[in-house]
Amino acid sequence: MPDKHSRGEVRQFWQTFSGNQLAVGGSVVVGALVILAVLAPLLAPWDPSRLDTTRILAPPSNSHWLGTDQLGRDVLSRVLYGARISLAVGFVSVGIATLIGVLLGSAAGYHGGMVDTVIMRLVDLMLVFPRFFLLLAVLALLKPSIWTIMTIIGLTGWMGVARLVRAEFLTLREREFVIWSESIGAGTLRVVFRHILPNALAPVLVAMTLGIPAAILTESGLSFLGLGVQPPYATWGNILNDGKDVLEIAWWMTLYPGLAILITVLSYNLMGEGIRDALDPRLRVARVGRIIRLGR
Amino acid sequence: MLLFALRRLLLSIPLLVGITFVSFLVISLAPGGPLDFLTPEDPNASAEVKQRLIQEFGLDQPIYVQYGRWLGRVVRLDFGRTFLPDGKPVLTKIGERLPITLLMNVAEMLIILGFAVPIGVLSATRQYSLYDKVTTIFVFVGFATPDFWLGLLLMFLFGVQLGWLPISGLRSLNWEYLPLWQQQWDFVSHLILPIAVATFGGLAGFSRYMRQSMLEVIRQDYVQTARAKGLSERAVIGKHALRNALLPVMTILGLSLPGLIGGSVIIETIFAIPGMGQLMVQSVFSRDYPVVMGNLVIVASLTLVANLIADIGYGLVDPRIRLGGRRRSR
Numbered sequence: 001m002p003d004k005h006s007r008g009e010v011r012q013f014w015q016t017f018s019g020n021q022l023a024v025g026g027s028v029v030v031g032a033l034v035i036l037a038v039l040a041p042l043l044a045p046w047d048p049s050r051l052d053t054t055r056i057l058a059p060p061s062n063s064h065w066l067g068t069d070q071l072g073r074d075v076l077s078r079v080l081y082g083a084r085i086s087l088a089v090g091f092v093s094v095g096i097a098t099l100i101g102v103l104l105g106s107a108a109g110y111h112g113g114m115v116d117t118v119i120m121r122l123v124d125l126m127l128v129f130p131r132f133f134l135l136l137a138v139l140a141l142l143k144p145s146i147w148t149i150m151t152i153i154g155l156t157g158w159m160g161v162a163r164l165v166r167a168e169f170l171t172l173r174e175r176e177f178v179i180w181s182e183s184i185g186a187g188t189l190r191v192v193f194r195h196i197l198p199n200a201l202a203p204v205l206v207a208m209t210l211g212i213p214a215a216i217l218t219e220s221g222l223s224f225l226g227l228g229v230q231p232p233y234a235t236w237g238n239i240l241n242d243g244k245d246v247l248e249i250a251w252w253m254t255l256y257p258g259l260a261i262l263i264t265v266l267s268y269n270l271m272g273e274g275i276r277d278a279l280d281p282r283l284r285v286a287r288v289g290r291i292i293r294l295g296r
Numbered sequence: 297m298l299l300f301a302l303r304r305l306l307l308s309i310p311l312l313v314g315i316t317f318v319s320f321l322v323i324s325l326a327p328g329g330p331l332d333f334l335t336p337e338d339p340n341a342s343a344e345v346k347q348r349l350i351q352e353f354g355l356d357q358p359i360y361v362q363y364g365r366w367l368g369r370v371v372r373l374d375f376g377r378t379f380l381p382d383g384k385p386v387l388t389k390i391g392e393r394l395p396i397t398l399l400m401n402v403a404e405m406l407i408i409l410g411f412a413v414p415i416g417v418l419s420a421t422r423q424y425s426l427y428d429k430v431t432t433i434f435v436f437v438g439f440a441t442p443d444f445w446l447g448l449l450l451m452f453l454f455g456v457q458l459g460w461l462p463i464s465g466l467r468s469l470n471w472e473y474l475p476l477w478q479q480q481w482d483f484v485s486h487l488i489l490p491i492a493v494a495t496f497g498g499l500a501g502f503s504r505y506m507r508q509s510m511l512e513v514i515r516q517d518y519v520q521t522a523r524a525k526g527l528s529e530r531a532v533i534g535k536h537a538l539r540n541a542l543l544p545v546m547t548i549l550g551l552s553l554p555g556l557i558g559g560s561v562i563i564e565t566i567f568a569i570p571g572m573g574q575l576m577v578q579s580v581f582s583r584d585y586p587v588v589m590g591n592l593v594i595v596a597s598l599t600l601v602a603n604l605i606a607d608i609g610y611g612l613v614d615p616r617i618r619l620g621g622r623r624r625s626r
Contacts (some may be wrong), residue, residue, distance in 0.1 A: 125314040127551070128603070129596045130558030133576055137322050137592045140580040217442055221562055226445045227579060242567075245449055248456050258445030266440035 016278035023274020029267035037083040046074035048081040048234050057250045067252035069242055074158045075253060078234035079260050086264065087236040088213040089150050089219040096154025097215075098208055101161025104288055106200075108162070120166070123159045131156050131218070139227045146229045149164035149222065153215050161207050195239025209272035212263035219263050236261050300611045308604055316370055317597040319589050345379060356595065375590030380582065394594070395532050396466065397560050397571035403491055404556060405549070408498045413542070415499075416506020420541075421533060423511065431503060438500025443559060446491045447566040454489060462486050464568035490567040494559050497554065505548055509541040516540070543598035543614050550606030554599045 017023060036043065046064075050071030060067045066075040081211030108119040134156055142148050172178060173196065181195050222228030223237025224244075231238060236257040324352045357365070369376070375386035446515060455463030462468060466486050474482060512520065514537050522536045523529075561575035568574070579587035 121310065121314070124555070125311055125318065127554065128311060128315060129318065129592070130554040130561075130599060132558035132561040132573075133592055133595050134318075135320070136561065136576050136580045137319070137588050140583055140585065140588045141323065186468060186521050213440070220442060224442075225562065225565060227577075227580065239447070246564050247448055247468060251452065254445070254448050254452070258442060258449070261442050261445065262440050265442075266436060269436060269439055 003148060013278045017274055020274045020277065022270045023068060026270025026274065029263065029270055033083060033264055033267070036080060037087045040080040044077035044080045045075075045283055046077045046172065047230050048071060048077040050210075057246060057253075059212070060252055066256045067250065069196055069205055069239070069250070069253055070221065073192075075239065075256060079236065079238055081234045082088040082236045082257065083260065083264075085229055085233055086167075086216045086219060086261075089146070089153065089229070090216045092150040093153035093157065093215045093219075094208050094211040096151060097157040097211060098161050098204060099158075100154070101158035101207075102197070103166050103205065104158070106197060107163035107164025109166035110188075110192055110196070112170075116166070125163055126156070126159050129156075132221070135218070135222060136225075136227065139222070144222075144227055144230055146233065149219055149228055153218050157211060157215065160206060160211075163205055165200055166204045168203060169196055170198045172199055203260060206272055206276045206279065209268060209275055212274075213268035216261065217266075218267055303609050304604055304607050304611070306608070307576075308600055311600055312597060313367075314376075315365055315600065316593055317363070318625060319592045319596070320366060322592070323585060323589055325364075326360060346557045348377075370593060376586040377592070378587050387585045390572065390590055390594055393572045393575045396569060396571065397557075398598075400487065400494065400563075400569075400571065401493060401556055401560065403487070404494045404498065407491065407495050408502050409549070411495075411503035412499055412506050413538075413545075415503040416508075417510055417533065417538060418542075419503065419507040420510035420514065428507075431507075435500040435504045436497055440615060441495055441497065441519065443493055444562045444566055446496060447489070447563065450489050450493060451566070455622060461489055463489065466569060486567075486569075490563045493566075494556070494563045497559075498556060501552065502545065502548070506541065506545055509544050510537065513537045513541040545608070546606060546610050546613070550603045552600050553606075557595060581621060 003147070008091055037059045050073060052068065055064070055068050055072045056070060058064055058068045060071070064074050064076065066079065068074055069078070102121075104119050108116040135152055138152050139148075142152075178191060178195055186195075219228055220235065220237035220240070222236045226241055228237050229235045239257040241253060243250065243257070247254055312505045346617050354430045356416050374386055375390075377385050378389055415431055419431050422428050427481050454461045462485055463484075466483060468474075468482050468486075471479060471482055514533070518540075519532060527536075560571055561576055562573070563569070564571045564573035565577050572591060575587065576595075578584075579591065
């Protein structure tokens with residue numbers, strides 16, 4: 001992006017962004033979470049799947065800061081390893097969603113006409129399905145592995161990006177620099193990828209930042225139902241699933257993984273909103289995307 | 297106006313067909329077809345069930361024939377029978393579950409609107425005040441709170457620790473023996489926690505949106521004009537500004553419906569409420585495909601209808617929409 005924007009714009013973006021304390025705080029936490037997730041094998045005090053029958057459902061103590069679960073496994077270590085899954089699912093599924101959204105959105109916005117109509121009807125159609133019902137229907141048929149989960153969350157989450165990109169393309173298509181490059185004979189692909197797309201990236205970036213927490217919430221919801229990432233992988237959702245049966249005697253299994261989700265989602269949202277505000281006024285469209293996300 | 301409503305209605309017919317197509321596609325996605333999952337160990341996989349499946353989906357036919365035949369039956373609302381031993385028609389099963397889910401979603405919608413509008417308006421009129429800051433924090437935390445986690449915490453606090461509210465199902469065990477008014481209260485008290493949880497996230501989103509919409513509207517010239525002609529602040533905000541600020545919020549209401557309905561899956565599972573969401577989870581676990589497909593079609597069609605109502609309602613209150621004939625700009 002930097003090479004397409006003047007230096008002044010980047011500096012202005014940075015000034016606005018760094019002035020927003022909440023956004024900076026959110027970004028710091030996001031960074032820390034990524035480091036924690038990457039270093040989980042080094043940081044985790046215990047092996048997350050090590051069973052210890054002498055310490056079943058032990059409350060938080062010095063050796064197990066966040067207590068243990070029904071099988072005597074260390075909750076802290078499981079939460080740390082869970083961060084790896086959650087972040088991976090967030091990144092990969094948003095990557096898939098963005099790819100599909102950008103491709104379909106630019107096709108619709110650039111070609112217009114019939115292509116546009118068909119793609120936008122498809123977007124409308126996908127949006128009519130409550131996401132959880134659609135995901136569950138697919139999961140009735142496929143064995144839920146971490147890859148299945150990433151893919152289907154991506155496949156059901158591209159509509160916002162497609163709309164954003166299309167809207168950007170509709171305005172950019174009419175701009176002088178695009179018309180000029182077309183008039184000197186630049187091919188469609190060149191015009192789309194070199195001239196239009198780089199200028200439409202800002203709102204996509206925001207949509208991605210805000211899409212990651214949404215995907216994390218979705219994944220943890222599925223895992224909580226027992227239909228997401230399966231054991232032996234520890235994820236925040238399936239720790240909560242284990243914990244719900246023993247809520248009355250082992251509150252720590254419910255409190256901490258949930259807090260981890262809350263903090264993660266909150267920081268991403270703060271960071272994303274900060275980026276959006278710093279990129280404003282170019283970003284009116286992003287608001288619509290954000291609201292669509294509202295329903296999770 | 298009638299023309300506008302009619303046009304919206306016609307436009308949703310292709311979507312309805314699309315819904316059935318996607319639902320059908322999902323079920324044919326399974327590698328090897330749905331039969332593949334019914335392994336010999338599976339108690340559901342008796343030869344009879346297999347035969348029924350093959351017949352129902354016409355699995356020996358080309359895929360477009362299969363779709364055509366299935367669609368022909370779905371149009372008559374015949375979704376086949378469940379795989380479960382009771383063998384009830386899918387429509388009957390859904391019919392048993394639908395009312396409570398609808399009731400809860402409508403109640404949630406009304407509660408969200410009832411709270412979000414005043415919260416948002418107050419935030420906007422006192423921008424940057426302490427009240428505004430507190431609600432902003434609430435909004436961000438509300439956005440980030442997983443509903444199932446909040447549900448568990450509230451169950452623990454109000455159900456287990458304090459013992460104030462029931463935490464599962466719709467009726468207490470002794471329901472039959474309660475006098476009528478207590479039966480009513482019993483039912484309502486079972487719904488308090490689930491509805492509170494379902495409302496929480498949506499409330500955060502809507503009050504934020506209401507605030508933004510209001511902030512944009514109070515800067516408009518016509519609001520200044522209303523002030524200039526000497527109307528009280530109350531009339532300016534409560535009538536002139538509020539009505540206009542509500543318009544975009546109505547659109548969002550329509551857009552967020554699928555999310556709210558989708559939330560039923562988790563809420564109903566946690567609180568053991570026998571609605572559509574719980575039915576969906578149960579049938580996914582038991583791989584009861586006819587119910588899964590029927591559920592998907594019905595839920596999506598309901599969302600479509602709700603969107604249609606929101607659209608037409610939008611056209612009713614905002615003549616620009618119905619005269620322009622174009623869908624709301626995005």
